[in-house]
Amino acid sequence: MKKVITITTLALLLATTLIWQSGCGKEIEVPTSESNRWLELLSALPENEITLKAAFLQDNAYLEEKRQQYPQISAEYAIIRNHPLLSGSTPGAYSDEEWKETLGFVSADIDQRIYAGELPLDYYEAVRGRFSRDDVDNAARTGPGNDMLEVVSYQGHEFYSWGGDNDINMSMRSNVRQLGRGFRLALVDDFIFWVRWTDGMKEMIDSHTDNIESLADNENYKLLAGGLEELDTATAFFSAESQSQSHIKEVYKDMLEEPSNERQQLFTEEVERQVRLKPYQALATGAGIDEKGYYLAIALLNPSEELARENATLLEQRINQSKIAMAWYSQSGDKWSDLIEGMEIESKGRLTLARLYGAVVECWVNFNVMGIMGPYEPLLIHE
Structure with a gap:
């Protein structure tokens, strides 16, 4: 049903006319609040040809809040989707133990998920939630692949790096690291950034800290x-x-x-x-x-x-x-x-x-x- 909105207040009509005649000619848009959830999440993604094609954002916490608000809605639909990297393509194989050992957090700690890019290589992933910096650091230094770990300093932040860009190491295969690929992980504020190549990690840090343009x-x-x-x-x-x-x-x-x-x-x-x-x-x-x-x-x-x-x-x-x-x-x-x-x-x-x-x-x-x-x-x- 198409809605037609008619402004009947003379003062508003006059104000609109004056603005138009003054040369602005700016059309009325839906306002975007400064605290817009989607812009907060988009700030983690650098603006480039790849990310502009597809950016997927999921607010698990808000969806659960809305479900609690409307308990009378009994229908169930597959709304939340697994991402190719951190979430994996086989959610049935997920285990808290493996995630805690490898990443320092579990799926239940995640409130929001961010994914952008295109397969098979150039894509960015992040999650936002309740993470312990000590637990993430301990998992990186003592968990699987710790013998390959390199801690990299960049723009006042540190990120963890395993292997070369997009490397495949079959001995490191797991449900977290599909094909044992080299990965980079950073905890920046309440975001975990997780990508396969070093420049991609630097882009995400720069994007979030306003050093480069983000999708936001x-x-x-x-x-x-x-x-x-x-x-x-x-x-x-x-x-x-x-x-x-x-x-x-x-x-x-x-x-x-x-x-x-x-x-x-x-x-x-x-x-x-x-x-x-x-x-x-x-x-x-x-x-x-x-x-x-x-x-x-x-x-x-x-x-x-x-x-x-x-x-x-x-x-x-x-x-x-x-x-x-x-x-x-x-x-x-x-x-x-x-x-x-x-x-x-x-x-x-x-x-x-x-x-x-x-x-x-x-x-x-x-x-x-x-x-x-x-x-x-x-x-x-x-x-």
Whole structure:
């Protein structure tokens, strides 16, 4: 249901007119608070071509807080996702003992998770929580691989380094160090940074300490963070990678030319669907919960207010027409609208904002073009 907001207060109307006539011409945006959770987490990620493609943020503590707030919502969905590095791809093999011995903390100590990059090598990971510096230091110096440990000083901080950049040491294989890779770990304030190469660790430290630009400094991401704050999500995905039809066709060229199964054929049809969004500048998605249930949140940053309104209309049309092709937790061919129990779509300033209630909440990770956390879905494809 698209909302139309009309300003009826004469004073506000006059003030807006005066501002416009004075030459500012600045459109009204959703405000972003100085304490925005997503900007705090984005500050750990350096702004570069890799991180701008995909940044995944998860606030485990806030999700649990919201679940406690709405105990009447009994539905259960797979919202929190394991990251490729620290969380591993085999959560069933996790053990407190191994983590404590290797890292100095356990999964229960983590409140928030941060991941950005692209496989197989260049990606950044961090967690934020309640960590003991003494325990982390003891694990590094006495735990597995301590004979390879090097303690490196950088910009007033120390980080632990094992092996060469992206080295593989099969004798060090574990559920924490997949393939026994060389890693770098730093405890900076209440963040643990965890990457595979030295320059990546230095970038994260510089980013967090404002020595270089972070994703939190990106003006588009600031506006999207304000949008997700208004949508009240517990997770967030940010991306500035184009979702134009031409770009998607380039990325998935081989599959689109020769689809080998039903899902790929459906994906091809969805990419070719005639109704498409107007070009937007960046997007954010997330998962939230309120008194109505769980919802998928979508925020699109558009070049103008007019396009934000137009994309609100087009997004509703795409939802009603499009089918889910690749997401593994749905049947291929399910219509998006069949999995949505309620829908709220509106535009505010240059933002197009949406809440889609129901099982589609699990799809918050499925809008990364490269499909890092889950297969890409072309619902938000634009001209």
